Amino acid sequence: MAEKRDLLGGPPATINVGLEVFADTLQELGFPVVQVDWRPPAGGDHRLTDLLSRLERSSDPNAEGTN
Amino acid sequence: MTVKNHVLKNMYRDSVALMRLSQEMEGLENVAQATAIMGTDNNKDLLAQAGLLADSGKSATPNDLIVAFDLTSPGQEEAVITSVQQRLMSGRQRTGGGAGYRPRSMEGALQTLPQANLAMISVPGEHAAREARKALDLGLNVLLFSDNVPLEDEVGLKQQAISLGLFMMGPDCGTAIINGVPLGFANAVPSGRVGLVSASGSGLQQVICLLAESGEGISHALGVGGRDLSGEVNGAMMLEGLRALGEDSATEIIVLISKPPAQSARARVLEAASQCGKPYVISFLGEQGEHGKRASRGNVHMENNLEGTALRVLKLLGKETPGWASLDDKNRKRIESIIAGSDPGHRSIRGLYSGGTLCYESLFILRDLGHLAGSGLEQEPVGGDLLIDMGDDRYTVGRPHPMIDFRSRCEALVQAAADPEVGVVLLDVILGYGAHPDPAAELSPAILEAQKIARNDGRRLACVVALCGSPDDPQDMDQQEKTLTHAGALVVHSNALAARIASAISRGGAVPLPGGDTRG
16 A cells, blocks of 8 residues: 555645646745646547546455455 | 637647637737637537637547637638747746656656655546546545536545545645645635634635734645535545644634535534534534524534634634724725615626635525525526526536636626616635736726626616735735726625625615624
């Protein structure tokens, strides 16, 4: 399992996925941030995206029914 | 007129970047109309409806950016495309979002920023749960800004977060401030001793701004999303937030803000509050009946609007009643003048809100004053009055939030002015990080035009603005107020007070103030 990362212990270090304006704010204020170059998965094909999500969930040890 | 489409293959830009690009294109010479939009089927339908879909745009995929424009004279296509490409590149350099390198995945981002402890996610709703799940799997706390996320996904994500000892703020979490770091739509408020957990973004902003104006700062402000206190989610993340603030040494007083909760969630949070040694102010907004009474029991104080919540916190901290809770002489005289100069037959209220909770607060304040009897937030006026939450999911699919993009509200304001029944327009203007850099510059021309339309029709239109901001916000609150006032708006800082002023103008009566005082 991934290491748990405490939130309120200090100023957060942020990974921004989506609207760049939020990362710009943090960068301008001098807080640590990385912008992910996100784009819709599976070329934006909804059917393929759903399939991908189901595959990911079925391989997730936390998913319902696999414990 | 010549409609052209230019498709940029495999180029994704978010809705705010596209809005800015569209606005810049419309400012180019020879361009009559322009838009930049991702090539989803829905967006292509919108382009076709606007008469801006050309053959080349029809084959675009959701990963392609369509630049669509209508030229006033032919032969300028290359010049427009070159300009757009330059703007796209310069925008990318400007909005670096950290170092120049942009990882394509959260795993890559963690390699770049190994100390990262939070993922802020604002991708389109249909993809949001998947990204949030990935972040939790990586051990990251999540602030999920995206809306349009299914309720069952919210329940699952919050259960997963709790099992991992992580925070899962949202979906539809617009605002958080953690150790002074503003996340999403957040105001520049001082650090201090008040900790807040809220199921409402704009409600949280209103309370922290009113506190900041009164000299009080915050320790942390956590958002949990508007459905956290529903029966299905049952306060899952609210309880985590309350527990964390209870343990936080910087937090002396805890504030909880939400619309009225499901019964089971209410019992859980009230129990958590009563067992905490710190003073609590619980604001279940608009709650009526026995639960809606302002009351105190032990360390727990109940309020049912945002203004009352801020006032209660200040009272508990030993502060005097602040100036924002009352009307100054100038505004009082303006209200009297507006009432004297307007025809009672043309005094219906039209509210056009960007903050959902501010709209909701106005709704129940106006209801208490006899307006909008029995209505929710309707599409049709009730007794002539109508409030619209323009940040609602149904208005924001595929376009930026109205705190960033003022086009819809400006159009609605001008439309409202043409309605002969409307005598008062209620608006909120929310400042802070993430919001539009100069809202007054966007709204003022529309306010002036709306008043002109009414005047030309022999009517008078009052524009009442609730200006929600902190003196330290990047937009310069004083300047925003001056610009809006200069355009003819009546500006106050408490949303509740703005609603009461609208009612007084509509009814031709006095303005009730907190504590039962009535002046107008």
